Each structure stands twice: as structure tokens, then as C-alpha cells.
Amino acid sequence: MAISRRVAGYLTRASWIRAMFESGIKLKEQYGEENVYDLSLGNPHLEPPPQFQEALLELARNPIPGMHRYMVNAGYPETREAVARHLERETTLPFTRRQIVMTVGAGGGLNVFIKTVMEAGARIIILAPYFPEYEFYISGHHGIVEVVQTDDAFQIDVAAVERVMGPDVEAVIINSPNNPTGVVYNGEGLRDLAAMLRSKEVEYGNQIYLISDEPYRRITYDGVKVPWIFHHYRNSVVITSHSKDLNLAGERIGYVALHPGIQPIKELFRGMVFNQRALGMVSAPALMQRLVAKLQDVTVDVADYQRKRDLLYEALTKMGYEVVRPQGAFYMFPKAPGGDDVEFVRMLKDERILCVPGVGFGREGHFRISFAVEDAVVEGALVGFERAIREIQ
Numbered sequence: 210m211a212i213s214r215r216v217a218g219y220l221t222r223a224s225w226i227r228a229m230f231e232s233g234i235k236l237k238e239q240y241g242e243e244n245v246y247d248l249s250l251g252n253p254h255l256e257p258p259p260q261f262q263e264a265l266l267e268l269a270r271n272p273i274p275g276m277h278r279y280m281v282n283a284g285y286p287e288t289r290e291a292v293a294r295h296l297e298r299e300t301t302l303p304f305t306r307r308q309i310v311m312t313v314g315a316g317g318g319l320n321v322f323i324k325t326v327m328e329a330g331a332r333i334i335i336l337a338p339y340f341p342e343y344e345f346y347i348s349g350h351h352g353i354v355e356v357v358q359t360d361d362a363f364q365i366d367v368a369a370v371e372r373v374m375g376p377d378v379e380a381v382i383i384n385s386p387n388n389p390t391g392v393v394y395n396g397e398g399l400r401d402l403a404a405m406l407r408s409k410e411v412e413y414g415n416q417i418y419l420i421s422d423e424p425y426r427r428i429t430y431d432g433v434k435v436p437w438i439f440h441h442y443r444n445s446v447v448i449t450s451h452s453k454d455l456n457l458a459g460e461r462i463g464y465v466a467l468h469p470g471i472q473p474i475k476e477l478f479r480g481m482v483f484n485q486r487a488l489g490m491v492s493a494p495a496l497m498q499r500l501v502a503k504l505q506d507v508t509v510d511v512a513d514y515q516r517k518r519d520l521l522y523e524a525l526t527k528m529g530y531e532v533v534r535p536q537g538a539f540y541m542f543p544k545a546p547g548g549d550d551v552e553f554v555r556m557l558k559d560e561r562i563l564c565v566p567g568v569g570f571g572r573e574g575h576f577r578i579s580f581a582v583e584d585a586v587v588e589g590a591l592v593g594f595e596r597a598i599r600e601i602q
């Protein structure tokens with residue numbers, strides 16, 4: 210066989226979003242781009258905020274000598290300092306640049322951190338529904354994925370997490386605002402999860418890391434604030450990027466922030482810096498580091514997403530869809546009418562609407578809508594959503 214059995218296995222499992230992507234290309238060829246309603250991708254249609262272009266132009270006009278060379282693997286001290294100051298303002302915790310590693314997006318940060326703590330054969334817990342790449346990140350570093358379902362409102366079910374705990378659990382990954390549900394985990398659930406993990410750390414005599422993957426933190430609606438895991442749990446890390454809050458997904462810029470009290474802090478930092486090299490990433494992109502250092506308090510126009518969230522939520526619930534109202538990110542995860550998510554997504558495809566079945570996120574019976582698209586796509590899809598639910602009722 211030309212590729213490893215492991216990768217061949219991943220390719221089969223990774224097929225849902227890819228399958229929708231390929232269907233989309235075919236449908237668009239057949240019916241024309243404007244007649245296909247592609248709600249399958251988390252690749253925002255909005256441009257970065259104007260401050261990004263301004264900072265880019267300013268840097269191009271006044272280049273800094275050596276700005277395209279290698280740098281320390283953790284990233285420029287000035288950028289890490291800017292991130293630390295931002296986090297200090299937001300959390301009132303004493304961050305310094307020695308807790309910040311600039312990474313190749315959140316995906317790069319997750320890989321760097323997981324590789325740093327992962328013992329072969331140990332487990333990392335993820336909460337379903339989840340961002341599907343976690344499975345590949347964890348098993349890619351020889352860990353075992355333990356999936357725990359959230360409750361009916363997609364909030365953390367702490368008792369269910371506790372049931373699968375054991376001394377071989379290295380970490381728990383949470384993601385809020387969540388892809389694919391748009392749910393923000395509430396403070397109560399985070400507090401109880403933290404208390405349970407603390408008692409397990411004492412029982413097992415080792416660290417259990419809580420990894421909070423937060424690329425959507427700044428995309429919330431109705432003034433909802435995402436609680437900081439840093440306020441609940443010392444052995445925690447926040448991993449994030451500017452893929453969504455500045456719409457720079459293609460530029461691959463993010464960071465890992467270690468809680469100032471995490472143990473063992475120096476070893477974790479050194480391990481991550483080493484793994485930037487070991488994974489061949491070396492450092493986060495130099496140009497982007499210069500720019501985001503100036504943009505720590507800038508965010509895309511969230512009102513655009515909120516308008517689409519409102520429009521879709523109102524319309525779908527009126528048609529009879531059961532939906533948990535998203536409080537953030539730009540996804541919705543309705544129940545699939547009839548219960549079979551794969552079949553319902555196929556029916557939507559007949560209406561030239563592309564969504565992803567819940568099975569791709571570890572939760573069957575639902576489907577994901579991404580509304581980071583032009584208004585016309587959301588509006589155009591409504592007739593097909595209505596026809597599909599009528600057909601099944």
C-alpha cells in the first residue's frame with residue numbers, strides 16, 4: 210500500500226465535510242453557483258477589518274530590517290508581550306510573554322500542546338459534538354480519543370465526563386463558542402468540571418490539563434460573554450487564533466496561552482517551543498505576528514453574523530425545526546427531521562442546500578449549518594429548508 214493504514218483510515222473517517230465539498234462543486238457546475246446554497250464550510254465570507262489593511266500597508270511602507278528571517282521559535286517577544294497584555298486586561302491574571310507561544314493557527318497550537326503532553330496510549334477526552342480534527346490531532350500523537358456526549362442543550366455533562374476518568378487521562382479539550390453548535394458553555398458547567406478535575410488530580414497524583422480551544426471567543430451574540438477557564442482551573446491552556454475574529458484563516462496565525470500558575474510551567478513552555486520545530490512549523494508566520502500584535506483589540510463585524518443567526522433561527526423554528534439557539538460562532542446544529550441526519554442532508558442536497566450531517570461531529574440525528582455566508586445564500590436556502598421538512602412530516 211502506498212499510504213499508511215493509519216492515514217488510509219483517517220481518510221475514510223474524514224470524508225463527510227470533504228464529501229459535501231465535492232458534491233458542492235458538482236452541483237455548482239450543474240446549476241450555477243448562485244443556485245446552490247452552500248452552508249457546509251466554516252470559511253467566513255467577510256474580509257478582515259480595515260485596521261488589518263492599514264497595518265499591512267504601514268509595514269510594507271516601513272519594512273523592519275530582518276523582518277523575514279527566522280526568529281525565536283515561540284515568536285517575537287513584542288507580539289507575545291502584546292498578547293500577554295491583552296489577556297491580562299481581559300482576565301486580570303498576571304500574564305507574561307513566557308506563557309505565550311505564537312502558533313500556526315489554533316490547529317497548530319493544538320498539535321504543539323498535545324504533542325508536548327501526550328504519552329503514547331494515554332487518553333484525551335473530547336466533548337461531542339466536536340470539531341472533527343481533534344480526533345486526528347490526538348491519534349496523530351499516539352493518544353486515544355475518549356468521546357463524551359454533552360447534554361440535550363449541548364452543555365457539559367460533568368457526571369458523564371467523571372464516569373470515564375482514569376489515571377491515564379492527560380487532558381480534556383473543550384471548545385466554546387462551539388463548532389458545530391454555536392453554544393457557549395456556561396460558567397456553572399466549567400466550575401463543576403474544574404472542581405471534578407481538581408479532585409481527580411489529587412486522587413491520581415498527576416496533572417490533568419484542561420485545553421480550551423477558543424477561536425470563536427469574540428464572536429458572540431446578545432452581549433454574551435464567554436467565561437474564562439483561567440478563572441476556574443490552574444492547569445489550563447487557552448488555544449486560539451485570528452482565523453475567525455480577524456478573518457485571517459488563510460494566514461495561519463494563533464497562539465497558546467498557559468495559565469500563569471500551570472505546572473510545570475517552564476517545561477511546558479520549553480516542550481512547546483521544541484515541538485514547533487519538531488513538527489516542522491518552526492514558528493508562526495513572521496509578517497502576521499507583526500500585524501496581529503497591533504490588532505489585539507480589533508474584531509470582525511459580529512453584527513453581520515448576528516443578523517443571519519436571527520434570520521435563520523426565526524425562520525427554521527417557525528417551519529418546525531428544533532434548534533438550540535446559538536450564542537456564538539457562526540454555526541447552528543438543528544435536529545434532523547425524521548432523525549436520520551445522513552438521509553436528511555441528502556434530502557437537502559436535492560434542494561441544492563449543502564450542510565454537514567451530525568455524525569461527522571460525533572453526534573448523530575442533527576446537522577450543521579454554517580451561516581458565515583452572503584445574505585443571499587441564507588435567504589435563498591429558506592424555501593428548500595421548508596420543502597424538506599414538509600416532505601418528511
Ligand SMILES: Cc1ncc(COP(=O)(O)O)c(C=O)c1O
Nearest residue numbers: 251314315316340384388450452
Ligand atoms: C473549533 C475549532 N478549533 C480549531 C479550528 C482551527 O482553526 P485555525 O484556522 O486557527 O487552525 C477551527 C477551525 O474551523 C475550529 O472550528
